Amino acid sequence: MNAELAHQLIADHGSPLFAHDLNVVAERARVLQNALPDGARLYYSFKANPLPSIARELRLAGVRAEVTSVGELVAAQKAGFSEGIVMGGPGKSERVIQMALKNGVTSFSCESFTDAARISTLAQKEGVVVDVMLRVNPTQAPDARLAMSGVESQFGFDEALLLAPEAAEKLKLPGLNIRGVHVYFGTQVGSVAALGKNTECALDTAVRVSAAVGFECEVVNAGGGFPWPYASDAAAPDLGGLRETLDAAWKASPLHGSAQLCFESGRYLCAGSGTLITTVLDVKRAGAKTYVVLDTGIHQLGGMSGLGRIPRASITLKNLTTQREGETVVDVVGPLCSPLDSLARGQKMAPVEVGDVLAVPNVGAYGLTASLVGFLSHETPAEVAYRDGAACETWFMSCWHGRDRSI
Numbered sequence: 001m002n003a004e005l006a007h008q009l010i011a012d013h014g015s016p017l018f019a020h021d022l023n024v025v026a027e028r029a030r031v032l033q034n035a036l037p038d039g040a041r042l043y044y045s046f047k048a049n050p051l052p053s054i055a056r057e058l059r060l061a062g063v064r065a066e067v068t069s070v071g072e073l074v075a076a077q078k079a080g081f082s083e084g085i086v087m088g089g090p091g092k093s094e095r096v097i098q099m100a101l102k103n104g105v106t107s108f109s110c111e112s113f114t115d116a117a118r119i120s121t122l123a124q125k126e127g128v129v130v131d132v133m134l135r136v137n138p139t140q141a142p143d144a145r146l147a148m149s150g151v152e153s154q155f156g157f158d159e160a161l162l163l164a165p166e167a168a169e170k171l172k173l174p175g176l177n178i179r180g181v182h183v184y185f186g187t188q189v190g191s192v193a194a195l196g197k198n199t200e201c202a203l204d205t206a207v208r209v210s211a212a213v214g215f216e217c218e219v220v221n222a223g224g225g226f227p228w229p230y231a232s233d234a235a236a237p238d239l240g241g242l243r244e245t246l247d248a249a250w251k252a253s254p255l256h257g258s259a260q261l262c263f264e265s266g267r268y269l270c271a272g273s274g275t276l277i278t279t280v281l282d283v284k285r286a287g288a289k290t291y292v293v294l295d296t297g298i299h300q301l302g303g304m305s306g307l308g309r310i311p312r313a314s315i316t317l318k319n320l321t322t323q324r325e326g327e328t329v330v331d332v333v334g335p336l337c338s339p340l341d342s343l344a345r346g347q348k349m350a351p352v353e354v355g356d357v358l359a360v361p362n363v364g365a366y367g368l369t370a371s372l373v374g375f376l377s378h379e380t381p382a383e384v385a386y387r388d389g390a391a392c393e394t395w396f397m398s399c400w401h402g403r404d405r406s407i
Contacts, residue, residue, distance in 0.1 A: 249324025274364025297334015
């Protein structure tokens, strides 16, 4: 983040704010697509960041949309997505499915027999036939920091249910065209070898499930979990050898040559684009401790403590105002009237002063929308998209989030 640009953005939009570099989004899409097998399709998981500016950049790069809510569907439409949107999620209400169907979504990731029946009923009411991927929770455990399949989970059909003789009959539902299998093992998969192993398992699962249920498997979504640092300047992951590893898994599958292979990504595509720009409100001593109080906190930076997204140990805070000599140990906290509002404890950093502007990198994914934005009713920061050092779009959450019921 350029210091001059950061100070100009604060002058224009106030502090704190999120700034997103669209050049980085385009580059990450290019790198990841080049690391996938020839012909593989890439989806953007809107849960990582539904900002329309980011999503539009990915659409222009050839990435498709995967959404799980009406709010994400709104964002996708604002970003120009129209065809090829996939609706997923373990708990699709009638309203969500109806809104998706009425807005032209005809591809769903289906997570249970109840989900299948609900989609079938509403598809018939709309007079359409929808394409369905069966999301499967395989028995194999994943290699991922946050597992979503391969363990007991609310996500997808347990594979054993689909391999049972009665499954095929239960899924013969009007309005549904079962075309494929969706497996998502988890996030922050730590190595190329693990990504390859997960993909191989997803392909094997698709072969077993399609044979048991009795459909031709035309699509396999093998998930993703491509890693990226969070709120720190840690080294970016090395995807060297990923294309060769995934190619080997894909070519070894009996589905190669007849099915469409798909992957999905959120964090890898957008995390590196985002910087949280914040201002120091106070620096004060309390006994043996020094507290740095910022104008941002867990309500705006990864407040999803249940997912381990509060970076308690260490985050990167780059001083964009000045660089001072020395090192101090501080607790970095926010402005909330709650002892939970802690961004880092025992943080080693150069001394800061009231009024300094600081930057937290790699928060383009699971930043503002993964935070406790309603807690204590603080204003929601602006999100500014920029390119080549100049701001090009400014968004506020109410403009595109689920509060927009215009569709």
